[in-house]
Amino acid sequence: MGNAQLDKFIQDAKELCQPSRVHICDGSQEEYEALCKQMVASGTLTELNPKKRPNSFLARSTKEDVARIEGCTYICSEKQIDAGPTNNWCDPAEMRAKLLSLFKGSMRGRTMYVIPYSMGPLGSKIAHIGVEITDSPYVVVSMRIMTRMGKEVLDVLNNERFVPGLHSVGAPLQPGEKDVPWPCHPKEKYIVHFPEKREIWSFGSGYGGNALLGKKCFALRIASVMAREQGWMAEHMLILGITNPQGEKKYIAAAFPSACGKTNLAMLTPTLPGWKVETVGDDICWMKFGPDGRLYAINPEAGFFGVAPGTSMQSNPNALLTLKENSLFTNVGLTDDKDVWWEGLTSQPPSHLIDWLGQDWTPNSNEKAAHPNARFTAPAAQCPVIDRAWQDPRGVPISAIIFGGRRSSVVPLIYESFDWNHGVFVGASTSSETTAAASGEMGKLRHDPFAMLPFCGYNMGDYFAHWLKIGGMTTPDKLPKIYYVNWFRKGKNGEWLWPGFGENSRVLAWIFARTSNRAKGQKTPIGIIPAEGELNLEGMNLPPENLKELFSIDLKSWREEAEGLRKYFEIFGDRLPEKIKAELKGLEERLNA
Ligand code: OXD
Ligand code: MN
Numbered sequence: 001m002g003n004a005q006l007d008k009f010i011q012d013a014k015e016l017c018q019p020s021r022v023h024i025c026d027g028s029q030e031e032y033e034a035l036c037k038q039m040v041a042s043g044t045l046t047e048l049n050p051k052k053r054p055n056s057f058l059a060r061s062t063k064e065d066v067a068r069i070e071g072c073t074y075i076c077s078e079k080q081i082d083a084g085p086t087n088n089w090c091d092p093a094e095m096r097a098k099l100l101s102l103f104k105g106s107m108r109g110r111t112m113y114v115i116p117y118s119m120g121p122l123g124s125k126i127a128h129i130g131v132e133i134t135d136s137p138y139v140v141v142s143m144r145i146m147t148r149m150g151k152e153v154l155d156v157l158n159n160e161r162f163v164p165g166l167h168s169v170g171a172p173l174q175p176g177e178k179d180v181p182w183p184c185h186p187k188e189k190y191i192v193h194f195p196e197k198r199e200i201w202s203f204g205s206g207y208g209g210n211a212l213l214g215k216k217c218f219a220l221r222i223a224s225v226m227a228r229e230q231g232w233m234a235e236h237m238l239i240l241g242i243t244n245p246q247g248e249k250k251y252i253a254a255a256f257p258s259a260c261g262k263t264n265l266a267m268l269t270p271t272l273p274g275w276k277v278e279t280v281g282d283d284i285c286w287m288k289f290g291p292d293g294r295l296y297a298i299n300p301e302a303g304f305f306g307v308a309p310g311t312s313m314q315s316n317p318n319a320l321l322t323l324k325e326n327s328l329f330t331n332v333g334l335t336d337d338k339d340v341w342w343e344g345l346t347s348q349p350p351s352h353l354i355d356w357l358g359q360d361w362t363p364n365s366n367e368k369a370a371h372p373n374a375r376f377t378a379p380a381a382q383c384p385v386i387d388r389a390w391q392d393p394r395g396v397p398i399s400a401i402i403f404g405g406r407r408s409s410v411v412p413l414i415y416e417s418f419d420w421n422h423g424v425f426v427g428a429s430t431s432s433e434t435t436a437a438a439s440g441e442m443g444k445l446r447h448d449p450f451a452m453l454p455f456c457g458y459n460m461g462d463y464f465a466h467w468l469k470i471g472g473m474t475t476p477d478k479l480p481k482i483y484y485v486n487w488f489r490k491g492k493n494g495e496w497l498w499p500g501f502g503e504n505s506r507v508l509a510w511i512f513a514r515t516s517n518r519a520k521g522q523k524t525p526i527g528i529i530p531a532e533g534e535l536n537l538e539g540m541n542l543p544p545e546n547l548k549e550l551f552s553i554d555l556k557s558w559r560e561e562a563e564g565l566r567k568y569f570e571i572f573g574d575r576l577p578e579k580i581k582a583e584l585k586g587l588e589e590r591l592n593a
Contacts, residue, residue: 003157006131009164010114013133017168018105019112025140027150035137043181044138045328049338054325058334059138060356061207065184066331067373068209068216068258068438070454073191075221077458082195084459085571086449092194099201102170102188106203109173110135117149119219119286119300122156124393126232126288126298128223129157132213134167136183139211142328145303145377147214163222165200165213182206193217195225195457207330208305208375219284219300221457227286228458228466231473236451237285238266239297239396241387242508245274250512253285253297253480254402255427255451258437259373261487261500263306267318267385270505272536277505278387279318280396281380282306287398293474296395301380307437308332308374310344315501319376321384328377331356333369342370372436399515404485405432405448410557411486413498413550414507415527416514420471423482425583426527428464429565430484447568461575468579481515484527489550497546506536524553525590555591562588 014022025031036057039045045057075083076092083089090098113134120127132143143149170185185204192201200217202210209216223234237253256262266282281299290296304322308329311319323329333341333353341353355361355369380386389396403426405411417423427450434444438454447453449460456463471479485507487500510530513519521528529551537547566584569576 003159005161005164006116006157009131009133013112013166016100016103017107017112017135019107019110019135021111022114023111024114025116025150027144027152031150032141032144035141039137039141042179046334046338048329048340052337052339053323053327056325056327056329058332058340059182059328059330060358061182061331062184063357064186065182065205065207066371066439067207067436068454069189069191069205070438070440072189073454075193075195075457077195081575082459082462084456084461084575086453086456086460095192099190099192099203102190102203103166103168103201106168106170106172107135109175109177111137113137113140115140115143115149116153116157116162117143117147117214118153118156119147119214119223120298121391121393122148122152124298124395126286126296126395127300127393128163128226129153129160130163130165130214130218132165132167134211136167136169136206136211138206139167142212142305142377143214145326145328145379146212146301146305148302163198163200163218165202165217167202167211167213169206169211170204191217193221193457195222198222198226212305215284215301215305216455219286220452220455223286223300223457224452224455224463225457228462231470232286232288233295233470235285235287236283236455237401238262238282239280239285239299239398240266240268241278241280241389241396242512243276243278244509244512248516250399250515251280251297251396252400252402252508252511253287253398254404255430256404257406257430257432257435257448257451257453259307259435260404260406260432263304263311263319264316264501265504267316267383268504269317269502270508271502271540272505272509275505275509277508278385279380279383280387280390288395289474290394290397293478294397295480297398298393298395299380299390303377303379304383305375305377308340308342308376309368309370309372311342311376312345315344318383318385322378322382323376324382326379326382329374330377331371331374333361342374343368398480400483400511401480402483402485402511403427403430403450404487405430405451406435406488407432407486408488408490410554410561411484411489412529412553413487413489414483414485414510415524415529416521417482417484417527420476420479420482421468421579422527422583422586424464424467424471425580425587426482426484427467428580459572459575461572461577464580465575465577468577481511483511491546491549497550503540506540510535525555525593526553526558526587559588559591562591
């Protein structure tokens with residue numbers, strides 16, 4: 001094989017986990033089909049109606065294995081302070097001992113799959129390679145959609161270092177024991193990162209971000225550590241291309257916490273005539289400086305792992321069209337003609353289906369047909385609005401960065417930061433009402449700096465400092481402008497003030513104008529908002545009182561917001577950069593002026 005690190009990784013995993021077989025994945029179509037067939041036979045997958053959704057399958061997990069589990073996710077840095085106050089930490093030696101005992105014999109009776117994969121286009125200077133070892137064929141087929149994987153990666157790996165990830169569902173089989181459709185460990189779950197060693201160990205869960213180690217574990221947690229060391233950025237951001245009616249094009253990256261509409265924004269169909277939005281990525285963005293001093297971004301992934309409920313031909317037609325074939329669905333409903341259904345897909349639910357738990361379901365059922373965090377996994381190349389440059393190894397130049405979250409009050413529809421440092425403060429101040437993407441209470445407001453709270457592989461205070469440092473690595477005119485948006489503000493009667501979806505193109509158009517010096521904007525204590533008439537609302541029928549409320553900046557609420565931030569930032573102690581403290585002070589002063 002020619003890579004000593006890989007040989008050792010495989011050998012050590014084999015000795016530890018004691019699988020029955022080892023399979024090195026070549027990434028071929030034949031391999032994919034054979035694994036799907038095997039999983040249909042074992043009951044893990046149900047083949048969907050090939051006339052309706054060719055080459056597509058449904059998986060149902062167990063009730064307990066439905067989302068990322070942040071409480072079981074660890075950053076095991078040598079020193080606790082380097083994991084910071086927002087991550088779970090455990091002494092690395094202690095954790096390693098624990099993991100060694102859990103993984104011992106954990107693959108007995110199963111096949112151990114070795115998945116070499118590239119995050120990003122093969123050969124791109126922005127891309128990096130990982131190898132996941134897993135005992136889950138569901139993970140293998142998912143990784144084939146979500147990454148570039150198989151032989152072609154081994155061909156470019158040579159003696160380069162890669163990020164190893166060892167994953168086991170933690171359900172060894174006794175000789176003759178029949179497997180269950182969704183093997184996982186009933187109790188013990190660990191998603192562990194050793195940042196100094198750049199290693200990932202994941203035990204007990206077969207679901208999404210816990211098990212597809214290229215995604216959150218590598219492309220965000222470990223990559224954020226690498227990015228800090230090497231002077232680049234690994235971010236929880238979508239990337240979109242936007243073209244104005246004159247044919248000028250720009251690229252924008254946007255960070256929102258999980259299940260806040262990143263996929264919808266990335267694939268948006270503009271309601272503004274003549275505008276076009278194209279998709280580079282919907283979840284993760286790696287940015288490095290190009291020779292011209294600008295930040296260039298790639299989407300390290302090759303597929304979309306999106307939240308299904310709420311996705312419809314109205315909310316996101318491009319996502320639905322992406323899913324028309326070659327897709328995997330997890331925890332959605334199965335209709336009587338063997339297609340998929342989830343809440344929000346159609347206004348009229350089917351009169352009968354099998355729900356995500358495998359039970360009969362009718363519209364009268366008390367339960368949901370699909371789990372709120374049910375997912376689709378689909379190849380990005382199938383997206384009708386995939387950007388021409390989405391696989392460009394050079395990446396795409398970023399003109400603007402957007403932060404946002406779900407805030408039913410206080411935060412206006414959009415504001416721009418005064419400069420980069422203020423923008424870093426704005427990113428650090430991101431907070432959002434929680435969703436079903438992670439287990440835990442829903443709808444609770446939590447601070448989620450840069451939408452990276454569950455994904456930063458080191459001390460979040462140092463991460464703020466890294467962002468500030470990036471701002472000093474080029475000239476201010478080369479840096480993206482920074483924005484904060486809130487599509488989710490509600491009026492007094494609890495109704496949404498802004499329709500969102502395609503209408504968000506109006507907000508993007510203002511960003512486009514600002515980054516081209518074609519809009520003046522209006523200064524407020526919190527940042528720059530569109531000056532009167534700058535937000536194009538033509539043909540929209542937005543009630544004037546909604547517009548007023550969308551941009552109202554209530555000083556009292558903002559003083560409370562600043563107070564809440566001051567309190568929150570205390571958790572970072574002396575790792576909170578002075579410049580962030582200065583920005584907070586500046587905000588307070590402007591609010592009290
Ligand atoms: C995701 C998440 O799956 O953020 O993208 O949870
Ligand atoms: Mn995400």
